[in-house]
Amino acid sequence: MGTPFIGKREYFPGIGRIPFEGPASDNPLAFKHYDAKRKIGDRTMAEHLRFAVCYWHSFGNAGHDPFGPGTRVYPWDADAAPLVRAEARMDAAFEFFTKLGVPYYCFHDIDMAPDDDDVGEYEANLRHMVALARERQQATGVRLLWGTANLFSHPRYMNGAATNPDFAVVARAAVQVKAALDATVELGGSNYVFWGGREGYASLHNTHMKRELDHFARFLAMARDYGRSIGFEGVFLIEPKPMEPMKHQYDFDAATVAGFLHRHGLAQDFKLNIEANHATLSGHTFEHDLQVASDHGLLGSIDANRGNAQNGWDTDQFPTDLYDAVGAMLVVLRQGGMAPGGLNFDAKVRRESTDGEDLFLAHIGGMDAFARGLEVAHALLTRSPLEKWRAERYASFDEGAGRDFEQGRFSLAQLRDFAAGHGEPAKRSGRQECYENLLNQYLLR
Template sequence: MTSGFFGDIKPARYEGPDSTNPLAYRHYNPDEILLGKRMEEHLRFAIAYWHSFTWPGGDPFGGQTFERPWFPKEGSGETMEHAKLKADVAFEMFSLLGAPYFCFHDADVRPEGDTFSESASRLDEIADYFATKMSETGVKLLWGTANLFSNRRYMAGAATNPDPDVFAYAAATVKHCIDVTKRLNGENYVLWGGREGYETLLNTDLSRELDQLGRFLSLVVDYKHKIGFKGTILIEPKPQEPTKHQYDYDVATVFGFLQKYGLEKEVKVNIEQGHAILAGHSFEHELALANALGIFGSIDMNRNDYQSGWDTDQFPNNVPEMVLAYYQVLLGGGFKTGGTNFDAKLRRQSLDPQDLLIAHIGGMDCCARGLKAAARMIEDKALGGPLDERYAGWKSPEAQAMLSGKRTLEAIAARVVTDKIEPQPKSGRQEYLENVVNRYV
């Protein structure tokens, strides 16, 4: 039985590059084999519940533009009936897209209660509803998370709040959300510190707040092991917005934080393309650094408008960006428990139900094109060969001795004098390599 929201639209199918059907895949073929693995298993697509089903289409200068049958009427609150209708539509869309996963915050899927216990009871009820839907459709949960930023109680942070009661409330919320994620066989649990930062240093004790955040994350990790949750705990970096400065600024900052509190072996990162740009980095930089530091976990896929200085969460459509992103994902061995979550939303003028499908189909095709090009680059050693050549000198016995600690600074300096070493610069060949990448796009 369908919700009726999408009318008589049929499930999206792969029709090949020549198709002009906007509701068909031109490049995403789940069964295509790349590097010995099905495309679906490489990409592990997930649909974000929040942007697709709860965002009303507002912006800082205007309110709701979307009219959805599960939105409560003006002046009335959301009910469990609204939440269940929203779930009906959501799982219908997951099935129409053939998406294997979805992701959600607690506040996305159930109405807020008057008390913590009432909110928790409602989440349990909708989780039971989800379990039935998941069994019927085969759709799985990539990750769950708690919204610790929207309610006014979190205006000064959750774990980093100056009020210990807010810390406790946030801890109880995360505990319950991890319980639900485990019950639904979720493969990860994400923490995004939307308010974990500061607006002004005039009223902020940085050392105290970082220690609070470290303690909070340690509690989460301890509880994960206590209940036998096998999923990965992920932190999603973001530099700013809504706070002036957030403590999970970028991958490097998160890694330093994890090291300080002894959690670098326990927690990985969920990297968002738009957040990388806001931090002044490229997406591939953040992915490559996470691989180098051993904390890569998952990605949120979207893009920003490069003429706007904020997080616009648009669907990806830049294939060269996707090539470089998935090249780094493949170099790191691909996703383990993570995947590609579309943390992207429609433009507020895209009102029709089919716009939701078309946006995801286009994004999935864009990612598929990027993945295919990246896989060919791996197979051809298009960048790997030149990279090995550039660092070939480090394979020599003397170079290895320097790295392994067998040479002191004095011994290295003496060899430079004795052997009359006068290094000559060699070309980095950047333009050549950029042209190589373009040949695969």
């Protein structure tokens, strides 16, 4: 990692590189658990966690919510000229990345460059900003985790993008995806994400669902083919979400997306980017959707945030729940890691948080939470009886008739005969409280 990059001006004065000071430190601008170079097992924390900062919430969200406008005035947005503002925002972003010490960042096309209804102007703006981003990456050592295109904000996408009933809108969406893929390759991105914010429906009365889903699959296949043709060797990711802004979105949850990918022959090139708040909106836990994706061999990357059960919408709060972090890292460690994916903080500081320092504090808290989650998860898997207990619970399938059943050597009639010959099965406790106490035991050490 290079020295903190500062462009024409310093946007976070008085804040230097965030140090690691350990659990005893009371310095709010220091890591208590995230020590990038510390080894956990055979990898460093930085290699396990692969942290990324998102461009949109961190440098473009001014704190607006459904009930009021923004509360923050960013110094990098002072100039009236859109391209000059974009350049200043990039200077602020790379200053932040390097001072925080994250190895990666993520962006949408129109986070980085000014949007424009004219295709040529839009493409020229993005090319200009990508060239500048490449210079900043070379100067700082910060890399691109993934790029994507915003196919949900512009009014043209009110009825969807790739699933829009108007072919002209589908074609216009392709403009942005092609440009964002070009940008991702130019910047050496390891992944490319599709979030179908408006790929869904508001009413079934006017919707041909099967046709829209077929169009979505065709669009994804075209994007894959184009990406491969320009040298993109990374992973294409789909990010599930059940609803909001649409009443029902086609990428409802991990299981829905997995079924869609397998049905349309896309599972070889596409994996899932699981977001915690999206998982909870679908009625699942964060850990559940991660496990479903992992069990399908499709867990590619993570958007780290959390929701608020009282609000009931996508609040995108920074992740500070240690139980969530432990659960997530158990899934990641059991599958052997998530590279070339990572942990992207798709989170925003609260509307009431208006100081530049707040952005650092929020990321420090999230990074420490997942670093502690990594420590605990690794200890549970390598030093505790957790895996032994789980194996013992399924031991009846490891030999004899149970193994024959798993290996497909039993018929339904044979199952009946086995049951008749062995009488009523003995009750076997699930010992849920014991597992929960074990997690607490290691979390509190």
